[in-house]
Amino acid sequence: MTLMRTFLGAAATLALGAGVALAEPALIYDLGGKYDKSFNEAAFHGAEKWAQETGGKYLEIVLQSEAQREQALRSFAEAGANPIITTGFAMASPIEEVAPDYPDTLFVTIDGWVDMPNVLTIGFTEHEGSYLVGMMAAKASKTGTVGFIGGMDVPLIRKFACGYAQGVLAANPDAKVISNMTGTTPTAWNDPVKGGELANAQISQGADVIYAAAGGTGVGVLQTAADAGILSIGVDSNQNHLHPGQVLTSMLKRVDVAVYDVMMAGDEAKGGFLTLDLAAEGVGYAMDEHNQNLVNDDMIAAVEAAKAQIIAGEITVEDYGATSTCAVLKF
């Protein structure tokens, strides 16, 4: 309620024409929930880091339904929050509806794509990051068979899968990639039991490294892989610590950095397009004390070389998001 009061007061101040722009940012989490151990949670960590460093306050809401998307945007914009940061590609279309009504408010879409003067579109090159961990998977695999487990079968996850498969085949052209999606409803993002079952099915087909890009479902994949004594690869946040010595690496997608940077910029942040790629360290692979014994120098050398080549433009990783096709993997 204190927040509410602050905002009513703030709105009144604005109405009186004091002309002081409020720099309190707002953060809207997608339906997956705030504590999903990966995507939304990374955004939360970025905001918390900003709040701790600056002592600032921010508004937040976890969406519950599709109809709330526009509602949340309008409510925060009416209350004078700026910038308004949203996670998830599904926010793009509501932002297109709302943004023209509030030209002085900056809207930020992470994973969406909106071309408007007061909208900042932040994208990540997940296919490049997945390519790198795919190379590591192929090099770590003894059976020559690696697995991919996605959450819901949506284009974004296919982008992960396609990049991963390209990386695997680049490191070992004879390798086999098994790809499964968890489900067709949003529960697919939070179904660790089914994730575990899929992992077991892939293990029985010979997979000995499995990459999970499935939100909360991935927790089950990593657990099953650890129980079966094979390797797994985490996603979005650094998940190496979940099973020390059994998670090969994690494909990092620095949503936390993106949120932190935008909040730091505050009123200074401008609309436009921002692609956080390998060069910008927006994506990458995680190395820490938990996986240093799993990754040998040969792998590091190969992955670093590929990384340099991708940044230099010598290797082009096919982007499913741009082409809607994938040469190396059938969906």
Add this chain to the structure above:
Amino acid sequence: MEKMPKWADVLLIPLISLVIAFALSGLVIVAIGEDPVAAVSLMIKGALGSTYGWGYTLYYATNFIFTGLAVSVAFHARLFNIGGEGQATLGGLGVAMVCLYVPWPHWSMALPAAMVAAALFGAAWAAIPAWLQAKRGSHIVITTIMFNFISAALLNYLLVNLMRPPRSMDPATAKFPEATHLPTLHDMLAPIGINFSKAAPANISLLFALLACVLVWALIWRTRLGYEIRAYGQSERAAVYAGISPVRITMLAMLISGALAGLMAINNVMGEAERLVMNAPEGAGFIGIAVALMGRNHPFGVLLAALLFGFLYQGGSQVALWTSIPRELIVVIQALVILFTGALDNMVRMPLERLFLSLRKGKS
């Protein structure tokens, strides 16, 4: 002799149940260190305190009226239709096809066609479980639940592979053309001088939901088919003895039920989103079960229960927006309301009946 006056039965009992549910919710809110009075007043103000709040409350209520009616029609034949979710999903597909692939000059022409498509798709999705129940005895609860998953998978496939605009990352169809956009309550009320909020999604579908209430009432209590449905529901053997065909009644009741659930799509797909997204009904099919139970399977009861749930949805989202009460707790509050008004009805009813009886004794 009645145990208590009619007004107590219809108004007092639900009201007391609601108060108890809110009191318990208040305790939970206190337990997590928030101010319950402020939360409840925010809920009421957010849902009913402005035309904006009403616009959302009525939008949600429209969804719940359609799905609640769907469940109640099937229930009069003692068929438990758990598949409202899937039927509403398919209804959305019908609406999307009509709106996307036919160039309509005006919404007033697009809407009837969309309604027919929504009803047909919803009914078709209910027809298979109905046929399996009528002919093979496969239990309708199981088959309709399974059809919910099949509908989600089907829609997922269609949206990701066929209906998605090229290069779009969002698994959803393109926006419907301008001409198919339905008038909102703002557009409808402006000519008569009422300034209704422009941002709220409530639209003309609300009127069709109310019309559906009247039609369902007429169907169940004023037609021969309605009589047959009720007779079959009360006793299958007696109905068969009276010459009523179980296969025919099962099929018809489920087709009507599926059509009603499918019709919800004119509100959420055509009226609000104006495009087809994945998981468009968002649980309204399941809420419909609670709405029908609370409304005692009577269209007027369904209307009131749908309004209550619309209020809970909209009020709850306002609480989530402006306080740090987590959204899970709002689900708890909604669940408590269902529990007290639906399942624990007798807990309030029995003491109240005793109270009225003793009052009457005292008088005589």
